[in-house]
Amino acid sequence: MLIELLTAKYPGMRRWLTQRLCAVSMALVLLLFWLRLLVCAPHDYSSWVAVFSSLWWRLLVVWFFVCMLLHAWLGVRDVLRDYVPHLPSRGVIQALVDVTVLGNGLAVLWICFGMNV
Amino acid sequence: MIVKKTVKRRPKNLDLWTIRLPVNAVVSIMHRASGVALFVIQPWLCWLLYQSLVNAQGYAATAARLQQWPFKLLVTLLSWAFFHHFYAGLRHLAMDVHWMTSLQKARFSSRVVLWLVALTMLLVLWAIWG
Numbered sequence A: 001m002l003i004e005l006l007t008a009k010y011p012g013m014r015r016w017l018t019q020r021l022c023a024v025s026m027a028l029v030l031l032l033f034w035l036r037l038l039v040c041a042p043h044d045y046s047s048w049v050a051v052f053s054s055l056w057w058r059l060l061v062v063w064f065f066v067c068m069l070l071h072a073w074l075g076v077r078d079v080l081r082d083y084v085p086h087l088p089s090r091g092v093i094q095a096l097v098d099v100t101v102l103g104n105g106l107a108v109l110w111i112c113f114g115m116n117v
Numbered sequence B: 001m002i003v004k005k006t007v008k009r010r011p012k013n014l015d016l017w018t019i020r021l022p023v024n025a026v027v028s029i030m031h032r033a034s035g036v037a038l039f040v041i042q043p044w045l046c047w048l049l050y051q052s053l054v055n056a057q058g059y060a061a062t063a064a065r066l067q068q069w070p071f072k073l074l075v076t077l078l079s080w081a082f083f084h085h086f087y088a089g090l091r092h093l094a095m096d097v098h099w100m101t102s103l104q105k106a107r108f109s110s111r112v113v114l115w116l117v118a119l120t121m122l123l124v125l126w127a128i129w130g
Helices: A011-039 A045-053 A055-083 A087-114 B002-009 B023-054 B056-065 B069-096 B103-129
Strands: none
Touching: A011 A055, A011 B069, A045 A055, A045 B023, A045 B056, A055 A087, A055 B023, A087 B023, B023 B056, B023 B069, B023 B103, B069 B103
């Protein structure tokens, strides 16, 4: 029953579960970030860069943003479906949201792995 | 056909000033509002992250900017949005696994969320303004 709900027949259920899994994942990753900064709080530029120089931190930052943007995209999509009944307007706003999500994701990917910190 | 007619005659009340939401609905709608706020501010947070990492001057500029009161105020409001979204989100997750779903328990957990947000915000206010 539960597995059937997650097949292509019920795309809404998969979106629902994706959003929840992203939420749980973000909560756990945030806990790790918090612990890391608690152990050794960066106080200047070099110590801040040192935090970002470790690979696991950068991978987790990217993972966090992937979860966050997916979670937010699904959430904003629901909000627009609830409050913007005028279809052309909703399409335009949704397109703007899509571009923002993509842009943010690429920006974080570039900050963590593109630019040489 | 009969169903359609009754649907059309149903009374509507969309006057926001006369709608009084119960506490669980207030927590729920603020979960939505705070989520949208956090999404809208996202590009700015990305920009801050970039600025703080690009070079030492960028880091200093970011640190200095965050010491100015308009930015402190913004960070305070964002902290509220984050912690409300976080605690209310945990409550929604609990309800997703059928925990605390009766009306009485839902009202109780809404109050718990509001108190947790208030207590956390005291710490945040102390950390930012104290």
